[in-house]
Amino acid sequence: MLFKRRMLFTSESVGAGHPDKLCDYISDSILDEIYKQDPQGRVACETLATTGLVVVAGEITTSAVINYPDVVRNAVIEIGYDNVSYGLDGNSCAVICAIDRQSPDISQGVTEGTGLHKEQGAGDQGMMFGFAIKETPVLMPMPIYYAHQLVRKLAVVRKKELTYLGPDCKSQVTVLYNNGKPEKITTIVISAQHQASVKLNQIRKDLVEYVIKKVIPAKLMDNKTVIHINPTGRFVVGGPHGDTGLTGRKIIVDTYGGMGRHGGGAFSGKDPSKVDRSATYAARYIAKNIVAADLAYVCEVQLAYAIGVAQPVSINVNTFGTATVDEEKIEAAVKEIFNLTPKGIIEMLDLRRPIYKQTAMNGHFGNNEYSWEQTDKVKELKKFLKV
Numbered sequence: 001m002l003f004k005r006r007m008l009f010t011s012e013s014v015g016a017g018h019p020d021k022l023c024d025y026i027s028d029s030i031l032d033e034i035y036k037q038d039p040q041g042r043v044a045c046e047t048l049a050t051t052g053l054v055v056v057a058g059e060i061t062t063s064a065v066i067n068y069p070d071v072v073r074n075a076v077i078e079i080g081y082d083n084v085s086y087g088l089d090g091n092s093c094a095v096i097c098a099i100d101r102q103s104p105d106i107s108q109g110v111t112e113g114t115g116l117h118k119e120q121g122a123g124d125q126g127m128m129f130g131f132a133i134k135e136t137p138v139l140m141p142m143p144i145y146y147a148h149q150l151v152r153k154l155a156v157v158r159k160k161e162l163t164y165l166g167p168d169c170k171s172q173v174t175v176l177y178n179n180g181k182p183e184k185i186t187t188i189v190i191s192a193q194h195q196a197s198v199k200l201n202q203i204r205k206d207l208v209e210y211v212i213k214k215v216i217p218a219k220l221m222d223n224k225t226v227i228h229i230n231p232t233g234r235f236v237v238g239g240p241h242g243d244t245g246l247t248g249r250k251i252i253v254d255t256y257g258g259m260g261r262h263g264g265g266a267f268s269g270k271d272p273s274k275v276d277r278s279a280t281y282a283a284r285y286i287a288k289n290i291v292a293a294d295l296a297y298v299c300e301v302q303l304a305y306a307i308g309v310a311q312p313v314s315i316n317v318n319t320f321g322t323a324t325v326d327e328e329k330i331e332a333a334v335k336e337i338f339n340l341t342p343k344g345i346i347e348m349l350d351l352r353r354p355i356y357k358q359t360a361m362n363g364h365f366g367n368n369e370y371s372w373e374q375t376d377k378v379k380e381l382k383k384f385l386k387v
Contacts, residue, residue: 002133002259002298002320003177008186010174011143011257015151016079016361017167017193017238019245023047024254024360026054027247027269029075030068032354035271037064039352042102045269046247047072049240051087057098058269069095075357080158080167087241120343122305123274124265127314130283131260132291133298135182138373139288140366142182144257147173148362149215154192155361157210166193168238185220188212189228193238204229254364255280260300268360272351275342279303279312281372282345284365286334290317292375293382295330297322303340310341325385333384337377 003009014021026047034041041062048055054072076082076090083089132139150171158165172189175182190207207229239245248266252258265276272278283301290299296319304314317331339348346352349371359370367373 003180006176006178008174008176009141009143009259010172010187011141011147011252011259012170012172012189013144013147013151013253013257013363014171014250015154015167015169017081017155017169018250019049019168019240019243020247020249021245021253021360022076022079022081022167022240023049023245023247024250024268025079025357026056026072026075027058028356028360029078030056030060030066030071031269031271031356033066033071034060034062034064035352035354035356037066038062041271042273043269043271044102044274045099047245047269048247049076049088049245051241052089053094053096054088054240055096055098058100059102060099061102068097068099081239086166086239087237088239120273120341121308121310122279122342123307124276125305125307126265126276127263127302127304128265128275128280128283129255129261129263130280130285130287130301130303131256131299132284132287133259134291136366138366138368139291141256141259143173143175143259144253144363145366146185146216147171147257148366150188150190150211152362153211153215154190154207158192161210162206164195164198166195166236166238168193168235168242182220184222185216185225187226187228188216189231191230191232191235193235194230196236200230200233256365261302263302267364268356272346272349273342275303275305275345278342278345278349278351279305279340281349281351281364281370282338282340285349285372285374285377286317286338288373289375289377289381290319290330290334293378293387295319295323295325295381295385295387301334305342310343312340315340325387329385330381333381336384337380 027045031043045058073090081088135142136145169192174187267277270277287299287301300318302316
């Protein structure tokens with residue numbers, strides 16, 4: 001098992017109004033706008049946001065005609081920064097763009113028919129991990145699953161019941177594991193931006209009633225569960241006004257909350273020729289199908305690539321001793337069933353679509369709307385393995 005002793009594990013999530021997540025959303029909004037016009041566009045887009053200012057830089061090669069400042073401002077407003085009191089207002093903020101074309105040296109490695117190997121190769125070297133575990137309905141680890149659910153609920157209630165809340169928020173969930181299985185939630189932390197006029201006692205009461213009790217099953221809490229809400233006592237200054245945001249800084253929030261390894265590559269602002277993004281999606285797709293097929297209770301998949309080379313340099317399946325079939329046989333099934341070249345992944349998961357800004361909110365995994373979250377390979381895996 002992943003955990004063989006009685007222990008605590010904690011994961012955090014951050015809301016779409018968090019400064020780093022806002023930058024992810026802006027970068028992916030640009031990718032989506034390009035894909036609406038040019039599904040073959042090459043995009044590597046980074047965003048920085050601070051008080052009154054958004055800076056977008058990167059390498060983009062596309063036939064699409066994009067008004068980048070308009071895309072940026074619309075994204076800022078969509079997240080909820082539409083008032084100067086937040087320190088960033090999409091209606092009036094300054095936008096600086098510094099965008100160049102993709103390097104021709106990289107382009108020849110990812111363009112089919114060019115480069116040393118002629119196939120569409122990986123956009124960079126690196127290793128990517130996917131993970132799945134039977135702890136939640138979507139086969140995500142429990143700590144990150146409920147941390148995401150809390151910030152997702154915060155985004156809903158701030159527009160309805162608790163309109164005094166601002167866009168910026170964070171959550172954290174600690175789960176007690178006993179012999180590899182989650183037993184209960186021991187600690188919940190929520191920090192939510194709010195108007196200065198609202199008292200802390202009211203915020204704490206409201207977030208317990210409208211958020212925590214609506215998200216966390218009662219059976220997972222008891223009278224010893226510790227709840228921290230705005231533990232500094234005040235959270236009025238938030239978003240990029242309180243802390244400069246950058247694309248790609250929340251890679252653990254974006255994946256499995258620290259449970260399972262991470263290859264180091266960020267996702268947002270990158271088109272799927274970048275295996276940092278697409279191969280990580282593929283690794284999750286593989287791991288989730290393995291677990292859904294009852295081939296293991298938990299599964300971690302590692303893929304690795306060389307820049308400009310189509311086939312992965314390695315494929316590894318690790319079930320932490322929970323496999324019901326020999327791991328080498330599972331790896332053989334993976335190699336047979338899943339096309340793990342960059343072109344194969346893009347076609348398998350239908351990735352050349354404007355679907356990406358949604359992924360910048362509440363993690364890239366665990367949402368069954370995404371193609372890489374489908375369990376449509378279960379029958380093929382079972383048939384290949386004769387189980």
